[in-house]
Amino acid sequence: MIKVGIILGSTRPNRNGEGVAKWVYELSKSRDDADFELIDLKDFDLPLLDETAPPSMGQYTKSHTKKWAETIASFDGYVFVTPEYNHSTSGALKNAIDFLYKEWNNKSAGFVGYGGSGAVRAVEHLRLIMAELQIADVRAQVSLSLVTDFENYHVFKPAPSHRKNIHQMLDQVIAWANVLKLLRTEEGIDRSL
Ligand SMILES: Cc1cc2nc3c(=O)[nH]c(=O)nc-3n(C[C@H](O)[C@H](O)[C@H](O)COP(=O)(O)O)c2cc1C
DSSP: OOEEEEEEOOOSTTOTHHHHHHHHHHHHTTOSSSEEEEEEHHHHOOOSOOOSSOGGGOOOOSHHHHHHHHHHHTOSEEEEEEEOBTTBOOHHHHHHHHTOSTTTTTEEEEEEEEETTTTHHHHHHHHHHHHHTTEEEEEEEEEEETTTSEETTTEEOOOTHHHHHHHHHHHHHHHHHHHHHHHHEETTEETTO
16 A cells, blocks of 8 residues: 655645645545655754765765665655745755755655645755656645635645545655556565665
8 A cells, every 4th residue: 555644845834734734644545546644844843954974875874864764765756745945945945855865756645735835846946856856746736725715824724625626636655656656666576765
């Protein structure tokens, strides 16, 4: 069974991202074409990148890097739940992405953005980053507005139409994850690990 990690990309106290990521996770539970897990960056408590060698060399020395690498390697695809900070994604998510390399390769990804303008600029930046990591990012994306999907910019009340968008995005993430798994696998051995 394909495994999809839903990555909660904000870490600040009282973050709106927690409600959004939990909502995505709850919706994903109605599906039987993949297993889903919620990955909260806060639980990993990653410092600013502190490895000596570039991540593409895979010479991880710190226990927090190894734990993060093991988690990310165990998934076939990802949903990045991202806020928009100054027209980009959060520093915390960018830093967490930068820690690793091969664990991301030949996987698929979709996006759920939230912000004043649906975090579309943050998602566009993430799409550029995906190319360098050899992640196939899908077209369908979910854009949630602080104005119309939150009460008082904080209480999450998503418009019902977003449910369909979530499933469209997950359909694409899972379809590509299945195909890319074949690319990574030779006689049952996952070459990305
Ligand atoms: C540092 C910072 C920068 C922000 N910049 C933008 C922005 O450029 N565009 C936007 O639409 N919203 C912006 N916002 C609003 C956030 O998208 C909104 O507060 C969102 O809820 C943040 O996610 P979080 O609560 O999960 O941290 C910014 C918020 C913060 C904290």
